[in-house]
Amino acid sequence: MDKSNLLIIVTIISLFISFFLAFFLITVKTKHKTSNSLFAFFLIITAIDVSEPLLSLITNVPSDLGMFRNSLAFLQIPTFYLYVLSVCYSDFKFKPKYLIHLLPFLAANITLIPRFYSVDTASKIEFIMNRQNMIELQFNHILFHIQTFIYFTAVFILLRKAKKLYLENYSGTNINSYHWLFQFTSVLAVVYLTALLKNIFKFSDYPYISEWIKIGILISQLFIVCWYLFKALNNPGLFRNIDSKLKLVSDIVSEEKKNEPENVHENAHNEELLKLKHFMTEEKPFLNPSITIQDISNHIGIPTRELSVLINHQLGQHFYDFVNTYRIEYAMDILKDVTKTKVTILEILYEVGFNSKSSFNTAFKKHTGNTPTEYRKLLQDNKL
Incomplete structure (x- = not known):
């Protein structure tokens, strides 16, 4: 089996699994509809992005639609970022400010208007034939590299903060969900970094290496999608979202230091600590596997904010521990x-x-x- 046939077979299998999982995510009955829709969209645009080997069987002539398909890659990582945001925070909603994530995609397409989208087929062919010298394509590749680095950094920062907020406010075993999402993001980051390497070879004197890397990426995407499908089917309630209004204890402590003297807090904390320990010993609220800091706050009459500082800062323990x-x-x-x-x-x-x-x-x-x-x-x- 030669390289082109292998690429086509792998592409077909990858497309089938991606669209199947996207259909499953959109149609399944769940309270996480927004998260599922975002990940389904991510799968669909990723599938469209890797469909080039099949489209090349239909026509090898450069077209506006083909170039637009390539530019959809600029929507993949922003969509994944919004997906992670939606599964981390229970009150996630689409907001007008999220339209800013379209900017790289729009910039990539706008730069192509003068010398690609608005010219005839012959000029398009010449543009592609000389792609190594076309500043528009070079700009788009550099932009994609920058976008990949910024968004994956943002996702890892988001996960780190969400995990810390969970530990400070919840006691359930759903913390494993954040471990899994961190692993999934790490694997995805490796795939995207490999794709960036593929693009570098594509514009070098060794374009054939780019083709072999492309096959490797397609095969790895198959395994990643199957891994996600397995997790989704076996863990339908994989994520327990947290409230985005929650603040990290370190931020709360910083605010309090500015407003009141330390000795005022010390006296209040001692009284609250006795009250908390008595409640934990006598009432045993920890027997509830899904107890939250809000639940305890409601029972003992200490505001959640103060209770969070008491446990996470004064006792030096996450609420989870x-x-x-x-x-x-x-x-x-x-x-x-x-x-x-x-x-x-x-x-x-x-x-x-x-x-x-x-x-x-x-x-x-x-x-x-x-x-x-x-x-x-x-x-x-x-x-x-």
């Missing part, structure tokens, strides 16, 4: 209870507020230095 500490202590009490030696580790983790064995094991080992099974064995051997 703060709650898990009580869960682990409670689990340790159960493991020490000689009347509950028949209770399984799985039963214990659900009883104390976890809903994931991996999260329970990780938190337990972080707190005690042993896994729950190891801890129970040490108790049975009277080594603890």
Whole structure:
């Protein structure tokens, strides 16, 4: 099988899977409709971008439609950025300011109007034949490189902030969702960096290397899309969004230092801390696997903002770790209870507020230095 046939076969398979997943995301009943639509659009424009081998079977003549298809690449990463924004924040809505993400796409097309879009076919052919010397194409490639770097940097910053906000305000196991999205973004970034390398070879003295890289990218995209499809089918509620109005504790503390003396906060925090610890010990709210800092705030009458500072800043713990500490202590009490030696580790983790064995094991080992099974064995051997 020669290179061109392989490229066509891989393209057909990639298009089929991408459009199938896009159809699934658009039609599936879910409360995350906006996020699904954004990712479906991302898949569709990416599929259109890689469809060139099939279109070349129809015609090799440069056309406005073909060039416009190439320029759709400028919409891919902005769409992915908006997708990540929508899955991170529950109150995400389309706003007029998001139209700014169209600027690279518009700039790329506007630069092509004088010497490509507005000329005859013969001039278009000459333009493509001399593409290595065409400043418009060079400008667009440089612009795409800059756009890729800026947007992926923005996505990683966004994920880092969202994860921190989650840790400061929530206690569920959905933190794994951010780990997965970080992994997915990292893999996608590698693919785009490889695509940039392909473009560099395309305008060099070794254009044939660009073709082989293109095949590699298409194959990798197949695996990435299948990976996402597998995750989406097995984890329909993959993301638990956070409120974009939430502030990082570091920002809240900075604001408070400007407004009130430190000793005023110190006295208030001591009283609130006693109230919080009493509530956690007596009422055991941590047994609720989805307890949030807002829930505790409502019960003990301390504003969420102040409670967040108290836990995340004064105690030096994320709310996520703060709650898990009580869960682990409670689990340790159960493991020490000689009347509950028949209770399984799985039963214990659900009883104390976890809903994931991996999260329970990780938190337990972080707190005690042993896994729950190891801890129970040490108790049975009277080594603890």
